[in-house]
Amino acid sequence: MKYVIIGCSAAGVNAVEAIRSKDKKSKITVISDEKKPLYSRCLISYLLAGTIDNNKLWYRPDSFFKENKVDALLGVAAEKIDADKKEIILSNKEKVKFDKLLLATGAAPKMENIPGVATKGVFPLRTLNQTLEIQSALAKVKHVAVLGGGLIGLRAAYALKSRGKEVSVFVRSPQILSQIIDDGAAGIMQRHIEAKGIKIETGKAASKIFGKDSVKSIVLGDNSEYGCELVIIGKGVSPNIKIAKDAGIKTNWGVVSNEFQRTSDDNIFAAGDVCESYDIALEGPSINAIWPVACEQGRTAGLNMLGESQAYDGSLAMNSLEFFGLPVISIGITKPKKDIYKEIIKKDEVKNIYKKIVLRDDVIVGAVFLNSIDSIGIVGTLIKNKVNVSSIKDIILEDYFDYGRIANLIKEAKQGFKEQEFKETIMTL
Amino acid sequence: MKKIYCNIKKCLGCGSCEIACAVEHSKSKKLNKAIEESPLPIKRRKAQFVMQGVAISTGCHHCEEAACVAACMSGAMYKDKKTGETKHDKDKCVGCWMCIMSCPFGVLAREKQEKIVVKCDLCADREVPACVEACPTGALLFGTLKEFEKKLSSIKKG
Numbered sequence: 046m047k048y049v050i051i052g053c054s055a056a057g058v059n060a061v062e063a064i065r066s067k068d069k070k071s072k073i074t075v076i077s078d079e080k081k082p083l084y085s086r087c088l089i090s091y092l093l094a095g096t097i098d099n100n101k102l103w104y105r106p107d108s109f110f111k112e113n114k115v116d117a118l119l120g121v122a123a124e125k126i127d128a129d130k131k132e133i134i135l136s137n138k139e140k141v142k143f144d145k146l147l148l149a150t151g152a153a154p155k156m157e158n159i160p161g162v163a164t165k166g167v168f169p170l171r172t173l174n175q176t177l178e179i180q181s182a183l184a185k186v187k188h189v190a191v192l193g194g195g196l197i198g199l200r201a202a203y204a205l206k207s208r209g210k211e212v213s214v215f216v217r218s219p220q221i222l223s224q225i226i227d228d229g230a231a232g233i234m235q236r237h238i239e240a241k242g243i244k245i246e247t248g249k250a251a252s253k254i255f256g257k258d259s260v261k262s263i264v265l266g267d268n269s270e271y272g273c274e275l276v277i278i279g280k281g282v283s284p285n286i287k288i289a290k291d292a293g294i295k296t297n298w299g300v301v302s303n304e305f306q307r308t309s310d311d312n313i314f315a316a317g318d319v320c321e322s323y324d325i326a327l328e329g330p331s332i333n334a335i336w337p338v339a340c341e342q343g344r345t346a347g348l349n350m351l352g353e354s355q356a357y358d359g360s361l362a363m364n365s366l367e368f369f370g371l372p373v374i375s376i377g378i379t380k381p382k383k384d385i386y387k388e389i390i391k392k393d394e395v396k397n398i399y400k401k402i403v404l405r406d407d408v409i410v411g412a413v414f415l416n417s418i419d420s421i422g423i424v425g426t427l428i429k430n431k432v433n434v435s436s437i438k439d440i441i442l443e444d445y446f447d448y449g450r451i452a453n454l455i456k457e458a459k460q461g462f463k464e465q466e467f468k469e470t471i472m473t474l
Numbered sequence: 475m476k477k478i479y480c481n482i483k484k485c486l487g488c489g490s491c492e493i494a495c496a497v498e499h500s501k502s503k504k505l506n507k508a509i510e511e512s513p514l515p516i517k518r519r520k521a522q523f524v525m526q527g528v529a530i531s532t533g534c535h536h537c538e539e540a541a542c543v544a545a546c547m548s549g550a551m552y553k554d555k556k557t558g559e560t561k562h563d564k565d566k567c568v569g570c571w572m573c574i575m576s577c578p579f580g581v582l583a584r585e586k587q588e589k590i591v592v593k594c595d596l597c598a599d600r601e602v603p604a605c606v607e608a609c610p611t612g613a614l615l616f617g618t619l620k621e622f623e624k625k626l627s628s629i630k631k632g
Contacts, residue, residue, distance in 0.1 A: 097568060449532065469479065
């Protein structure tokens with residue numbers, strides 16, 4: 046059997062490990078357009094901030110490929126898939142044959158479609174190379190404009206502020222982190238970040254980037270100008286589906302996969318940021334382009350490529366962020382739009398705590414916990430297992446809420462809680 | 475694998491396991507000194523109430539398919555291939571709290587000064603974990619699932 050994996054970040058690496066856990070012999074080939082791919086993408090903003098040094102980026106050792114007997118084709122891109130011939134054509138025009146293929150092609154940053162976006166000094170923040178380029182440009186930078194108030198934009202802003210730069214964030218939406226948390230939590234976080242010296246302007250977007258040899262300023266919608274020597278674009282990502290689409294594999298927003306991570310082609314699988322599949326809270330297809338999902342889907346894909354029949358329960362949107370000592374974690378649906386959803390909110394202005402759960406028919410489908418995050422994993426358990434929480438919903442946001450409080454619900458549950466560990470905890474209840 | 479099991483029928487929720495855990499993970503390993511340390515030592519076990527009069531002592535379950543390991547983006551959280559234990563390498567931890575977000579049992583704690591996560595390490599330096607030794611009712615057992623089941627059935631018979 047010949048296994049080929051395109052992409053070597055979280056999903057690709059976990060797929061390799063899953064395959065090798067059961068099959069020590071078959072050939073595994075990994076194709077990555079990055080020369081050194083085994084760094085954690087989530088850590089690059091930490092590197093930019095100077096919180097960690099380069100040697101902490103690597104979540105797998107250099108020996109990973111050798112230990113797992115992987116033929117690693119690094120620094121080359123996969124350009125085309127011939128699904129009938131089961132063949133991949135690389136950017137160096139070489140061909141690679143496969144029996145089972147995993148598309149772990151990830152996502153690429155969305156760039157602003159405005160004049161001047163190609164000017165020197167305008168960067169997205171997705172790869173280690175981009176991070177190093179930003180770092181080497183920093184000496185001449187005093188003012189930074191960050192376009193976008195999402196996770197990457199704010200992480201970049203935080204990192205560059207930590208490097209002593211003057212940072213302004215321009216956010217098109219009326220709130221920061223609009224894809225991740227609700228306006229209640231976002232407001233608290235925004236005031237906190239602003240108090241630490243980062244300027245945030247909501248409802249403002251850049252219409253032009255000025256600069257001949259390199260960036261001089263950006264122009265906003267109201268024609269005001271902000272002088273800066275560096276622009277970071279944090280407008281989210283879009284999945285790298287082109288190679289799959291060209292090969293006739295079913296794509297929508299992402300590469301469509303079923304619960305076995307299988308695409309419309311029986312021998313081709315998808316996992317990670319490129320993959321569109323079932324979302325537990327939405328009860329429909331979505332892309333949750335986050336590290337934990339990429340790992341789990343990669344692992345599931347690997348096992349199914351071996352011929353096993355391992356179903357993935359589905360993904361959930363989940364994010365954990367901390368800026369200047371204020372943490373916030375969100376899971377699932379945090380900004381419900383229809384009235385079939387109910388919200389329970391608890392605010393403590395003295396302790397600067399904000400907690401919210403979103404319910405649909407007494408089942409939790411989303412949560413935001415700000416500055417009191419330790420018990421949110423238990424809420425995640427309730428979301429994943431679709432537990433009716435009518436008997437405990439009034440205490441979920443209390444400080445004393447813990448695993449003990451859901452033990453009875455687990456015992457009574459007729460579905461879910463497949464993991465052995467849940468059973469072990471309630472054996473004596 | 476060997477880990478810590480709690481017999482809910484015997485657990486009083488007295489918190490002896492919590493104190494023993496915090497002291498064991500202090501610098502001095504002595505209660506009278508541990509309470510004066512800065513930062514205060516952190517417990518990795520919690521005595522919790524299921525309902526009035528029913529308690530459970532909860533800590534890391536060293537899950538086979540550990541969600542915290544899948545979530546860890548720095549490689550700090552990992553499975554020990556030999557023992558099955560879920561281990562944490564504090565030098566690799568960056569305090570992103572993705573493991574806290576993912577832990578189904580909510581048993582991971584934050585060391586806020588160092589900005590790292592702390593968790594049950596089954597008291598690597600001891601033969602029997604401190605919490606198990608400290609439990610006044612014998613509700614806690616350090617052993618395999620089989621050993622736990624055996625102990626439960628011997629209690630029933632007895």
